[in-house]
Amino acid sequence: MARIADLLAAARTFSFEFSPPRTDEAQLSLGRTIAELEPLGPSFVSVTYGAGGSTRTRTQQVVTWIRKETAITPMAHLTCQSHGRAEIADLLDAYHAAGIENILALGGDPPRDPADAKPSDYTYATDLIDDLDSRGHFSVGVAAHPEVHPRSPDRATDRAHLAGKLRRADFAITQFFFEVEHYLRLVDELAALDVHKPVIPGIMPVTNLGQVQRMATLSGAAVPQFVVDALTAAGDDPETQRRAGVELATELCAQLLAEGAPGLHFYTLNKSTATREIYANLGLPIGG
Ligand code: FAD
Numbered sequence: 031m032a033r034i035a036d037l038l039a040a041a042r043t044f045s046f047e048f049s050p051p052r053t054d055e056a057q058l059s060l061g062r063t064i065a066e067l068e069p070l071g072p073s074f075v076s077v078t079y080g081a082g083g084s085t086r087t088r089t090q091q092v093v094t095w096i097r098k099e100t101a102i103t104p105m106a107h108l109t110c111q112s113h114g115r116a117e118i119a120d121l122l123d124a125y126h127a128a129g130i131e132n133i134l135a136l137g138g139d140p141p142r143d144p145a146d147a148k149p150s151d152y153t154y155a156t157d158l159i160d161d162l163d164s165r166g167h168f169s170v171g172v173a174a175h176p177e178v179h180p181r182s183p184d185r186a187t188d189r190a191h192l193a194g195k196l197r198r199a200d201f202a203i204t205q206f207f208f209e210v211e212h213y214l215r216l217v218d219e220l221a222a223l224d225v226h227k228p229v230i231p232g233i234m235p236v237t238n239l240g241q242v243q244r245m246a247t248l249s250g251a252a253v254p255q256f257v258v259d260a261l262t263a264a265g266d267d268p269e270t271q272r273r274a275g276v277e278l279a280t281e282l283c284a285q286l287l288a289e290g291a292p293g294l295h296f297y298t299l300n301k302s303t304a305t306r307e308i309y310a311n312l313g314l315p316i317g318g
Pocket of ligand 1: 136
């Protein structure tokens with residue numbers, strides 16, 4: 031297994047993101063997806079963490095399963111919502127004991143209904159980094175929002191907080207975006223703040239326009255008109271829509287690689303087809 035900081039120092043990384051399954055059937059389906067993607071030889075895979083709490087144990091189970099049962103390096107996401115320090119300490123102890131070396135430290139989103147909010151010892155991703163730093167054995171990643179985090183009052187404040195966070199982490203992974211300029215501007219703005227850590231672009235192949243529009247609204251990303259037009263032109267046939275989304279994502283990935291991005295992180299939505307097709311289109315080396 032490996033620390034992602036070391037992987038990035040050695041070569042460009044290609045990674046996949048999964049969500050913890052909510053049902054036994056979804057768990058079987060995720061197992062199939064991982065089996066289909068493993069032959070591509072990903073540098074690492076990551077598993078999201080439900081800010082609300084419902085799937086948290088499953089994140090730990092899936093990450094630990096990947097560590098034990100596959101040859102892939104896993105990374106666990108961790109958020110600030112409704113956590114006490116003792117609880118986080120237990121979770122980090124369990125991850126360390128299971129040989130998990132990589133954590134993505136995240137703010138997380140407060141519940142939609144403020145009445146559902148539970149007290150937490152953590153507010154910002156940097157609060158989690160305090161705990162991770164004190165242990166010293168995890169490689170730590172953070173989130174970056176190329177189009178600015180929706181809760182940031184302005185661009186300069188967003189970049190100042192991101193720069194401060196990334197100085198203390200090993201790398202960042204971005205929220206998805208559809209135009210290479212957003213990524214390049216982010217990297218330039220960090221460089222202007224003297225932060226040069228790897229920023230891995232997050233890639234979302236749009237295979238369902240409505241679903242991505244909802245996710246974009248929540249994450250502060252814009253779905254540009256050319257994406258809407260390409261998917262709309264594909265009509266109602268899910269297969270034609272998927273092909274259009276794969277074509278758009280392939281083009282974006284090619285631009286990012288040409289611009290020297292240190293890796294690509296694919297939001298798989300627990301499916302393998304789009305990611306495998308983009309891999310093939312880009313001629314990426316199968317097997318790592
Ligand atoms: P933070 O870095 O804490 O920042 C949140 C906001 O607070 C920003 O506006 C920032 O500018 C501001 N801020 C930071 N520090 C300070 C400070 N000291 N004072 C004032 N303001 C400050 N969500 C999940 O629930 N589970 C997941 O698994 C998950 N995975 C993700 C993976 C990636 C790659 C990305 C990009 C996002 C992911 N998210 C996930 C979503 C993420 O949790 C949300 O976008 C969340 O709202 C912000 O997370 P953050 O880590 O950027 O937060």
